[in-house]
Amino acid sequence: MAAAAAEARVFLEVRRRLHSALLILGDPNEGGLPMDVCVTPTSLQLKSPGGCTELWLPAGVRLVPSSCRGLQHVAGDGLHLRLQARAEFCPNLISVFNQSSQAQGCCTFYCQSCGEIIIRNRKLLRVLSLPHENWGALVDEWCCHPNPFANKPLHPQENDCFTGDCFFLVNLRHDLQQPRPEVAPVETRCLSSENHLKMKPKANTKVICKRCKVMLGETVSSETTKFYMTEIIIQPSERNFPIIPRSQFVQSVIAQCLVELSSARSTFRFTLQGQDGKVYILLWLLNSDSLVIEALESSTSIKKFPLLEDLLKADSSSSWNAVKVLYQPCIKSRNAELASSWESDISVHCLTLPSATCLELLLILSRSNATLPPSLRCMNSFQLQGLPTAPGHPNCVDGIFQAIEPQNRGFFFLSRGTRHLGL
Numbered sequence: 001m002a003a004a005a006a007e008a009r010v011f012l013e014v015r016r017r018l019h020s021a022l023l024i025l026g027d028p029n030e031g032g033l034p035m036d037v038c039v040t041p042t043s044l045q046l047k048s049p050g051g052c053t054e055l056w057l058p059a060g061v062r063l064v065p066s067s068c069r070g071l072q073h074v075a076g077d078g079l080h081l082r083l084q085a086r087a088e089f090c091p092n093l094i095s096v097f098n099q100s101s102q103a104q105g106c107c108t109f110y111c112q113s114c115g116e117i118i119i120r121n122r123k124l125l126r127v128l129s130l131p132h133e134n135w136g137a138l139v140d141e142w143c144c145h146p147n148p149f150a151n152k153p154l155h156p157q158e159n160d161c162f163t164g165d166c167f168f169l170v171n172l173r174h175d176l177q178q179p180r181p182e183v184a185p186v187e188t189r190c191l192s193s194e195n196h197l198k199m200k201p202k203a204n205t206k207v208i209c210k211r212c213k214v215m216l217g218e219t220v221s222s223e224t225t226k227f228y229m230t231e232i233i234i235q236p237s238e239r240n241f242p243i244i245p246r247s248q249f250v251q252s253v254i255a256q257c258l259v260e261l262s263s264a265r266s267t268f269r270f271t272l273q274g275q276d277g278k279v280y281i282l283l284w285l286l287n288s289d290s291l292v293i294e295a296l297e298s299s300t301s302i303k304k305f306p307l308l309e310d311l312l313k314a315d316s317s318s319s320w321n322a323v324k325v326l327y328q329p330c331i332k333s334r335n336a337e338l339a340s341s342w343e344s345d346i347s348v349h350c351l352t353l354p355s356a357t358c359l360e361l362l363l364i365l366s367r368s369n370a371t372l373p374p375s376l377r378c379m380n381s382f383q384l385q386g387l388p389t390a391p392g393h394p395n396c397v398d399g400i401f402q403a404i405e406p407q408n409r410g411f412f413f414l415s416r417g418t419r420h421l422g423l
Contacts, residue, residue, distance in 0.1 A: 009078070010044060010055055011373050012293040014085045021063060021085035024373050026078040039065045039083070055295055058319040060088035076374045087291050106237040109170075109227070112249055114212040115241045118232065119170070125159040130169070132265075155224050166257050166351050168227045168234075169220065206275075215354045218275065229253050230357045247364050254361060255323045259288045261349055269348045271339065274355030279339045281362055284326040292322045294371075326379065327365050 009026025025037060025046075038045040041062045044055040057063070067084035074080050109119035139147050155171070156162045162169035207217040207225055217227035230253050233242065262268050262285050272281040330339045342348045353361075369377050 009373075010046070010293070010295045011376075012044075012057075014061060014087045014291040014293070015287065016087045016089055016289040016291065017287075018289075019084055019086060021083055023081050023083065024074075024077055024079070024375075026373065037079075039063060039068065041065065055293075057293070058291075061291065061319070062086045074375050078373075080375075089289075107234050108237045110233045110235065110241050111209040111212065111214060111216060112231055112233045112244070113214045113246065114209060115243075116209050116211040118209070118216065118227075121237050122170070123159055124161050126157075127161045127163065130154065130162050130164045153221075155221065164226075165261060165349075166229050166253070166353060167217065168229065168232070169224055170227065172223050172225050215275070215356065228353055228357070229257070230353055246360070250357065250360055251364060255288075257351065258283070258285050258323060258325070262288070265349065267347060267349045269342065269345075271342055271348055271350045272358050272361065273350060273352055274358050275352060276355055278355070279330045279343065280355070280358035281365070282328040282330060282335065282339060282342055286324040286326060288323040290322045290324055291319055293319045327369075329362055329365075331359075331362070 009024075011024040011026070012021060014021045023039075023044075035046055035048040038047070041064070042057050044057075046053045046055075062085065064084040064086075068081050069083065071079065071081045106121040106123045107119075108117060108121060110116065111118055139149060154162065156169050158171045160171060205219045206215050207219060207227070208214070209216055214231060215228075216231045217225055220226050230250055233244070233249075235241065258270065261270070268285045270283040270285070271279050272283060273279045328335050328338065330336070343350070
Protein backbone atom coordinates (compact mmCIF):
# COMPACT_ATOMS: atom_id res chain seq x y z
CA MET A 1 0.00 0.00 0.00
CA ALA A 2 1.13 3.59 -0.43
CA ALA A 3 0.61 6.65 1.72
CA ALA A 4 1.76 10.24 1.65
CA ALA A 5 3.81 11.41 4.59
CA ALA A 6 7.03 13.26 5.20
CA GLU A 7 7.59 11.33 8.41
CA ALA A 8 5.37 8.66 9.88
CA ARG A 9 4.18 7.91 13.35
CA VAL A 10 3.41 4.26 14.10
CA PHE A 11 0.86 3.32 16.74
CA LEU A 12 -0.10 -0.32 17.26
CA GLU A 13 -2.53 -1.65 19.86
CA VAL A 14 -2.81 -5.44 20.05
CA ARG A 15 -5.80 -6.94 21.88
CA ARG A 16 -4.80 -10.34 23.18
CA ARG A 17 -8.28 -11.67 23.91
CA LEU A 18 -9.77 -10.47 20.62
CA HIS A 19 -6.73 -11.54 18.54
CA SER A 20 -6.90 -8.21 16.72
CA ALA A 21 -4.76 -5.14 16.25
CA LEU A 22 -5.32 -1.50 15.37
CA LEU A 23 -2.52 0.01 13.32
CA ILE A 24 -2.28 3.77 12.84
CA LEU A 25 0.33 5.23 10.49
CA GLY A 26 0.54 8.92 11.28
CA ASP A 27 0.55 11.53 8.55
CA PRO A 28 1.55 14.84 10.19
CA ASN A 29 2.31 16.57 6.87
CA GLU A 30 -0.46 15.65 4.50
CA GLY A 31 0.52 15.74 0.87
CA GLY A 32 4.16 14.96 1.61
CA LEU A 33 6.44 12.41 0.05
CA PRO A 34 4.99 9.01 -0.99
CA MET A 35 5.64 6.11 1.33
CA ASP A 36 5.21 2.35 0.95
CA VAL A 37 4.17 0.30 3.97
CA CYS A 38 4.94 -3.41 4.13
CA VAL A 39 3.34 -5.53 6.85
CA THR A 40 5.00 -8.85 7.66
CA PRO A 41 4.12 -11.25 10.48
CA THR A 42 6.97 -9.98 12.65
CA SER A 43 7.70 -6.45 11.46
CA LEU A 44 6.53 -3.26 9.79
CA GLN A 45 8.55 -1.63 7.01
CA LEU A 46 8.12 2.00 5.97
CA LYS A 47 9.85 2.94 2.71
CA SER A 48 10.16 6.47 1.35
CA PRO A 49 12.57 8.28 -0.98
CA GLY A 50 14.47 9.34 2.13
CA GLY A 51 15.16 5.79 3.31
CA CYS A 52 13.66 2.73 4.93
CA THR A 53 12.59 2.24 8.52
CA GLU A 54 11.83 -1.15 10.01
CA LEU A 55 9.93 -1.77 13.23
CA TRP A 56 10.36 -5.25 14.70
CA LEU A 57 7.52 -6.54 16.82
CA PRO A 58 8.19 -7.97 20.28
CA ALA A 59 8.75 -11.68 20.65
CA GLY A 60 5.49 -13.58 20.81
CA VAL A 61 3.56 -11.02 18.71
CA ARG A 62 2.62 -11.95 15.16
CA LEU A 63 0.46 -10.17 12.63
CA VAL A 64 -1.57 -11.71 9.80
CA PRO A 65 -0.88 -9.45 6.76
CA SER A 66 -3.61 -11.02 4.62
CA SER A 67 -6.26 -10.01 7.17
CA CYS A 68 -5.81 -6.24 6.69
CA ARG A 69 -9.20 -4.55 6.48
CA GLY A 70 -10.98 -1.31 7.23
CA LEU A 71 -8.32 0.84 5.59
CA GLN A 72 -9.26 4.50 5.89
CA HIS A 73 -7.63 7.89 6.22
CA VAL A 74 -8.52 9.88 9.33
CA ALA A 75 -7.74 13.57 9.25
CA GLY A 76 -5.05 14.43 11.79
CA ASP A 77 -4.18 10.76 12.36
CA GLY A 78 -3.24 9.23 9.04
CA LEU A 79 -4.02 5.71 7.88
CA HIS A 80 -6.09 3.39 10.08
CA LEU A 81 -6.34 -0.33 9.46
CA ARG A 82 -7.23 -3.41 11.43
CA LEU A 83 -5.80 -6.88 11.15
CA GLN A 84 -5.61 -10.13 13.00
CA ALA A 85 -2.82 -10.54 15.52
CA ARG A 86 -1.55 -13.06 18.01
CA ALA A 87 0.16 -12.14 21.23
CA GLU A 88 1.16 -14.39 24.08
CA PHE A 89 -0.48 -13.66 27.40
CA CYS A 90 1.92 -12.39 30.00
CA PRO A 91 2.13 -14.54 33.16
CA ASN A 92 -0.01 -13.48 36.08
CA LEU A 93 1.78 -10.87 38.12
CA ILE A 94 1.09 -11.65 41.76
CA SER A 95 2.07 -9.36 44.59
CA VAL A 96 3.96 -10.87 47.47
CA PHE A 97 1.10 -9.68 49.68
CA ASN A 98 -1.50 -11.68 47.81
CA GLN A 99 0.16 -14.98 48.66
CA SER A 100 0.84 -15.65 52.33
CA SER A 101 3.12 -18.56 51.44
CA GLN A 102 5.63 -16.05 50.04
CA ALA A 103 5.87 -14.13 53.30
CA GLN A 104 8.53 -16.24 54.98
CA GLY A 105 11.63 -14.07 55.34
CA CYS A 106 12.26 -10.61 56.70
CA CYS A 107 11.07 -7.59 54.75
CA THR A 108 12.11 -3.95 54.74
CA PHE A 109 9.66 -1.12 54.07
CA TYR A 110 11.05 1.76 51.97
CA CYS A 111 9.67 5.14 50.99
CA GLN A 112 9.24 4.79 47.23
CA SER A 113 10.01 8.45 46.56
CA CYS A 114 13.40 8.68 48.27
CA GLY A 115 14.39 5.20 49.48
CA GLU A 116 14.27 6.04 53.19
CA ILE A 117 13.87 2.92 55.35
CA ILE A 118 10.56 3.05 57.21
CA ILE A 119 10.51 -0.41 58.83
CA ARG A 120 13.64 -2.57 58.88
CA ASN A 121 13.77 -6.37 58.92
CA ARG A 122 10.13 -7.05 59.70
CA LYS A 123 9.33 -10.78 59.65
CA LEU A 124 5.82 -11.30 58.28
CA LEU A 125 4.39 -14.66 59.26
CA ARG A 126 0.83 -13.94 58.11
CA VAL A 127 -0.28 -11.89 55.11
CA LEU A 128 -4.07 -11.74 54.96
CA SER A 129 -6.49 -9.94 52.67
CA LEU A 130 -9.15 -7.83 54.36
CA PRO A 131 -12.73 -8.84 53.59
CA HIS A 132 -15.14 -7.02 51.34
CA GLU A 133 -16.69 -3.84 52.69
CA ASN A 134 -20.07 -5.56 53.05
CA TRP A 135 -18.75 -8.57 54.93
CA GLY A 136 -20.56 -7.61 58.14
CA ALA A 137 -23.96 -7.83 56.46
CA LEU A 138 -23.06 -11.20 54.97
CA VAL A 139 -22.11 -12.59 58.39
CA ASP A 140 -25.63 -11.82 59.59
CA GLU A 141 -26.95 -14.06 56.83
CA TRP A 142 -24.50 -16.87 57.55
CA CYS A 143 -24.87 -17.04 61.33
CA CYS A 144 -27.93 -18.23 63.25
CA HIS A 145 -26.77 -16.22 66.24
CA PRO A 146 -25.73 -12.58 66.72
CA ASN A 147 -22.72 -11.44 64.73
CA PRO A 148 -19.67 -12.38 66.85
CA PHE A 149 -17.51 -9.86 64.97
CA ALA A 150 -19.76 -6.85 65.49
CA ASN A 151 -17.85 -3.72 66.57
CA LYS A 152 -14.57 -5.64 66.66
CA PRO A 153 -11.99 -3.95 64.42
CA LEU A 154 -9.42 -6.14 62.72
CA HIS A 155 -5.92 -5.20 63.84
CA PRO A 156 -2.75 -6.98 62.67
CA GLN A 157 -0.43 -8.51 65.23
CA GLU A 158 3.30 -7.82 65.27
CA ASN A 159 4.14 -10.28 62.48
CA ASP A 160 0.98 -9.73 60.44
CA CYS A 161 0.23 -7.68 57.37
CA PHE A 162 -3.36 -7.03 56.29
CA THR A 163 -3.94 -5.92 52.70
CA GLY A 164 -6.78 -3.80 51.38
CA ASP A 165 -7.55 -2.54 47.91
CA CYS A 166 -4.65 -0.08 47.86
CA PHE A 167 -3.13 -0.12 51.34
CA PHE A 168 -1.34 -2.30 53.88
CA LEU A 169 -2.04 -2.50 57.60
CA VAL A 170 0.96 -3.32 59.80
CA ASN A 171 1.58 -3.34 63.52
CA LEU A 172 3.91 -0.66 64.82
CA ARG A 173 6.85 -1.53 67.00
CA HIS A 174 10.15 -0.05 68.11
CA ASP A 175 11.92 -0.54 64.76
CA LEU A 176 9.80 2.11 63.02
CA GLN A 177 12.48 4.48 61.77
CA GLN A 178 10.48 7.68 62.15
CA PRO A 179 8.81 9.11 65.29
CA ARG A 180 5.28 7.93 65.88
CA PRO A 181 2.73 10.65 65.18
CA GLU A 182 0.39 11.64 67.95
CA VAL A 183 -2.94 9.81 67.70
CA ALA A 184 -6.19 11.66 68.24
CA PRO A 185 -9.29 9.94 69.67
CA VAL A 186 -11.23 8.37 66.83
CA GLU A 187 -14.44 6.45 66.33
CA THR A 188 -13.74 2.82 65.41
CA ARG A 189 -15.95 0.38 63.57
CA CYS A 190 -15.60 -2.92 61.66
CA LEU A 191 -12.65 -3.02 59.29
CA SER A 192 -12.84 -4.00 55.65
CA SER A 193 -10.77 -3.56 52.49
CA GLU A 194 -12.64 -0.40 51.54
CA ASN A 195 -14.28 0.86 54.71
CA HIS A 196 -11.33 0.76 57.07
CA LEU A 197 -12.01 1.99 60.59
CA LYS A 198 -14.44 4.83 60.17
CA MET A 199 -12.57 7.71 61.68
CA LYS A 200 -12.62 11.46 61.58
CA PRO A 201 -9.65 12.67 59.56
CA LYS A 202 -7.07 14.30 61.79
CA ALA A 203 -3.92 16.07 60.62
CA ASN A 204 -1.84 14.39 63.31
CA THR A 205 -2.68 10.88 62.06
CA LYS A 206 -0.54 11.27 58.94
CA VAL A 207 2.65 9.24 58.63
CA ILE A 208 5.26 11.39 56.90
CA CYS A 209 8.65 10.35 55.49
CA LYS A 210 11.23 12.19 57.58
CA ARG A 211 13.55 12.63 54.56
CA CYS A 212 11.30 13.76 51.67
CA LYS A 213 8.17 14.73 53.69
CA VAL A 214 5.89 12.64 51.48
CA MET A 215 2.75 11.28 53.11
CA LEU A 216 3.16 7.50 53.39
CA GLY A 217 0.01 6.58 55.25
CA GLU A 218 -2.05 7.19 58.35
CA THR A 219 -2.15 6.01 61.93
CA VAL A 220 -5.23 3.87 62.50
CA SER A 221 -4.68 3.18 66.19
CA SER A 222 -1.89 3.34 68.74
CA GLU A 223 -0.44 0.11 67.33
CA THR A 224 -1.63 -0.03 63.70
CA THR A 225 -0.47 1.99 60.71
CA LYS A 226 -1.96 2.07 57.22
CA PHE A 227 0.57 2.48 54.40
CA TYR A 228 -0.61 3.31 50.89
CA MET A 229 0.67 0.96 48.18
CA THR A 230 1.59 3.90 45.95
CA GLU A 231 4.02 5.26 48.55
CA ILE A 232 5.80 2.16 49.87
CA ILE A 233 8.12 -0.44 48.37
CA ILE A 234 8.49 -3.64 50.37
CA GLN A 235 11.48 -5.82 49.59
CA PRO A 236 13.10 -8.88 51.13
CA SER A 237 15.75 -7.53 53.49
CA GLU A 238 18.58 -9.15 51.53
CA ARG A 239 17.71 -7.07 48.46
CA ASN A 240 18.66 -3.46 47.85
CA PHE A 241 16.20 -0.63 47.29
CA PRO A 242 15.07 -0.68 43.62
CA ILE A 243 15.20 2.68 41.84
CA ILE A 244 11.92 2.94 39.92
CA PRO A 245 10.67 6.12 38.17
CA ARG A 246 7.81 7.56 40.16
CA SER A 247 5.36 7.70 37.24
CA GLN A 248 6.08 4.08 36.33
CA PHE A 249 5.51 2.90 39.89
CA VAL A 250 2.24 4.80 40.33
CA GLN A 251 0.89 3.50 37.02
CA SER A 252 1.84 -0.08 37.82
CA VAL A 253 0.17 -0.04 41.22
CA ILE A 254 -3.04 1.61 39.99
CA ALA A 255 -3.27 -0.61 36.91
CA GLN A 256 -2.81 -3.76 38.96
CA CYS A 257 -5.44 -2.60 41.49
CA LEU A 258 -7.97 -1.94 38.72
CA VAL A 259 -7.35 -5.32 37.10
CA GLU A 260 -7.64 -7.24 40.36
CA LEU A 261 -10.78 -5.43 41.50
CA SER A 262 -12.53 -5.74 38.14
CA SER A 263 -11.78 -9.45 38.08
CA ALA A 264 -12.76 -10.16 41.69
CA ARG A 265 -15.83 -7.92 41.93
CA SER A 266 -16.93 -7.35 38.33
CA THR A 267 -16.75 -3.60 38.81
CA PHE A 268 -15.32 -1.38 36.08
CA ARG A 269 -15.96 2.15 37.37
CA PHE A 270 -13.86 3.72 40.10
CA THR A 271 -13.60 6.99 41.98
CA LEU A 272 -10.18 8.06 43.22
CA GLN A 273 -10.37 10.24 46.30
CA GLY A 274 -7.74 11.77 48.50
CA GLN A 275 -7.31 11.07 52.18
CA ASP A 276 -9.23 14.32 52.70
CA GLY A 277 -12.35 12.69 51.22
CA LYS A 278 -12.38 14.81 48.03
CA VAL A 279 -12.90 13.02 44.70
CA TYR A 280 -10.12 13.82 42.21
CA ILE A 281 -10.62 11.40 39.30
CA LEU A 282 -13.34 9.19 37.84
CA LEU A 283 -11.95 6.10 36.10
CA TRP A 284 -13.72 3.61 33.90
CA LEU A 285 -11.80 0.48 32.94
CA LEU A 286 -12.36 -0.49 29.31
CA ASN A 287 -9.98 -3.42 28.87
CA SER A 288 -6.86 -4.89 30.41
CA ASP A 289 -5.44 -7.02 27.59
CA SER A 290 -3.76 -4.35 25.45
CA LEU A 291 -0.20 -4.47 24.22
CA VAL A 292 0.79 -0.96 23.10
CA ILE A 293 3.55 -0.15 20.64
CA GLU A 294 4.24 3.37 19.44
CA ALA A 295 7.12 4.89 17.51
CA LEU A 296 8.30 7.83 15.46
CA GLU A 297 10.13 7.26 12.22
CA SER A 298 13.93 7.45 12.32
CA SER A 299 16.76 6.39 10.06
CA THR A 300 17.42 3.26 12.13
CA SER A 301 15.35 0.51 13.66
CA ILE A 302 12.93 1.86 16.23
CA LYS A 303 13.78 1.09 19.84
CA LYS A 304 11.90 3.69 21.87
CA PHE A 305 8.31 4.90 21.87
CA PRO A 306 7.23 8.44 22.82
CA LEU A 307 4.18 7.32 24.80
CA LEU A 308 6.46 5.36 27.11
CA GLU A 309 9.51 7.59 27.08
CA ASP A 310 9.51 8.07 30.86
CA LEU A 311 9.02 4.33 31.42
CA LEU A 312 11.65 2.79 29.22
CA LYS A 313 15.41 2.77 29.16
CA ALA A 314 17.40 2.62 25.96
CA ASP A 315 17.93 -1.14 26.26
CA SER A 316 14.43 -2.02 27.42
CA SER A 317 11.58 -3.62 25.53
CA SER A 318 9.75 -1.61 22.89
CA SER A 319 6.29 -2.68 24.01
CA TRP A 320 4.21 -2.32 27.13
CA ASN A 321 1.30 -4.21 28.63
CA ALA A 322 -1.45 -1.73 29.38
CA VAL A 323 -4.97 -1.25 30.61
CA LYS A 324 -7.22 1.19 28.78
CA VAL A 325 -9.33 3.55 30.85
CA LEU A 326 -11.72 6.43 30.37
CA TYR A 327 -11.18 9.22 32.86
CA GLN A 328 -12.70 12.45 34.08
CA PRO A 329 -10.94 15.03 36.30
CA CYS A 330 -12.92 16.37 39.24
CA ILE A 331 -10.62 19.09 40.54
CA LYS A 332 -11.75 22.71 40.92
CA SER A 333 -15.42 21.63 41.03
CA ARG A 334 -15.27 20.08 37.56
CA ASN A 335 -17.84 17.34 36.92
CA ALA A 336 -19.23 17.80 40.43
CA GLU A 337 -22.67 16.51 39.50
CA LEU A 338 -21.24 13.48 37.75
CA ALA A 339 -18.95 12.71 40.69
CA SER A 340 -21.89 12.96 43.09
CA SER A 341 -23.93 10.49 41.04
CA TRP A 342 -21.00 8.05 40.93
CA GLU A 343 -20.50 8.27 44.68
CA SER A 344 -24.12 7.23 45.25
CA ASP A 345 -23.91 4.36 42.73
CA ILE A 346 -23.29 1.01 44.41
CA SER A 347 -21.64 -0.36 41.25
CA VAL A 348 -18.82 2.21 41.54
CA HIS A 349 -15.83 1.30 43.69
CA CYS A 350 -13.94 3.94 45.67
CA LEU A 351 -10.15 3.96 46.05
CA THR A 352 -8.48 6.24 48.59
CA LEU A 353 -4.94 7.54 48.04
CA PRO A 354 -2.93 10.52 49.27
CA SER A 355 -4.21 13.71 47.68
CA ALA A 356 -0.79 14.45 46.19
CA THR A 357 -0.73 11.03 44.50
CA CYS A 358 -4.18 11.65 43.01
CA LEU A 359 -2.84 14.84 41.44
CA GLU A 360 0.24 12.96 40.20
CA LEU A 361 -1.97 10.38 38.54
CA LEU A 362 -4.12 13.07 36.97
CA LEU A 363 -0.99 14.63 35.46
CA ILE A 364 0.09 11.22 34.13
CA LEU A 365 -3.34 10.73 32.59
CA SER A 366 -3.27 14.13 30.93
CA ARG A 367 0.25 13.73 29.54
CA SER A 368 -0.38 10.28 28.15
CA ASN A 369 -3.69 11.29 26.63
CA ALA A 370 -2.00 14.16 24.81
CA THR A 371 0.50 11.78 23.16
CA LEU A 372 -2.15 9.46 21.71
CA PRO A 373 -3.33 9.84 18.11
CA PRO A 374 -6.05 12.53 18.12
CA SER A 375 -8.85 10.10 17.27
CA LEU A 376 -8.07 8.06 20.40
CA ARG A 377 -8.07 10.94 22.84
CA CYS A 378 -11.81 11.13 23.38
CA MET A 379 -15.02 9.20 22.95
CA ASN A 380 -17.40 9.90 20.10
CA SER A 381 -21.07 10.58 20.78
CA PHE A 382 -23.07 7.39 21.24
CA GLN A 383 -26.78 6.76 21.21
CA LEU A 384 -27.27 4.05 23.81
CA GLN A 385 -30.32 1.95 24.51
CA GLY A 386 -30.00 0.90 28.12
CA LEU A 387 -26.73 -0.25 29.69
CA PRO A 388 -23.93 -1.80 27.61
CA THR A 389 -23.85 -5.58 27.57
CA ALA A 390 -20.09 -5.82 27.07
CA PRO A 391 -18.48 -3.58 29.69
CA GLY A 392 -14.96 -4.40 28.56
CA HIS A 393 -15.54 -3.42 24.93
CA PRO A 394 -13.90 -0.10 23.88
CA ASN A 395 -17.03 1.01 22.01
CA CYS A 396 -19.32 0.70 25.03
CA VAL A 397 -19.86 3.74 27.21
CA ASP A 398 -21.80 4.14 30.38
CA GLY A 399 -25.01 6.13 30.21
CA ILE A 400 -23.67 8.65 32.71
CA PHE A 401 -20.95 9.69 30.30
CA GLN A 402 -23.50 10.69 27.67
CA ALA A 403 -24.08 13.92 29.56
CA ILE A 404 -20.43 14.96 29.13
CA GLU A 405 -19.12 16.82 26.12
CA PRO A 406 -17.23 14.38 23.85
CA GLN A 407 -14.00 16.38 23.96
CA ASN A 408 -13.84 15.89 27.72
CA ARG A 409 -13.80 12.12 27.57
CA GLY A 410 -10.18 11.09 27.74
CA PHE A 411 -8.62 7.78 26.82
CA PHE A 412 -5.48 6.71 28.56
CA PHE A 413 -3.27 3.65 28.55
CA LEU A 414 -2.04 2.80 32.05
CA SER A 415 1.13 0.76 31.92
CA ARG A 416 0.65 -2.56 33.64
CA GLY A 417 3.43 -4.17 35.61
CA THR A 418 4.22 -5.63 38.97
CA ARG A 419 3.74 -3.67 42.14
CA HIS A 420 7.48 -3.99 42.77
CA LEU A 421 6.91 -5.55 46.17
CA GLY A 422 9.70 -8.03 46.39
CA LEU A 423 8.70 -10.36 43.57
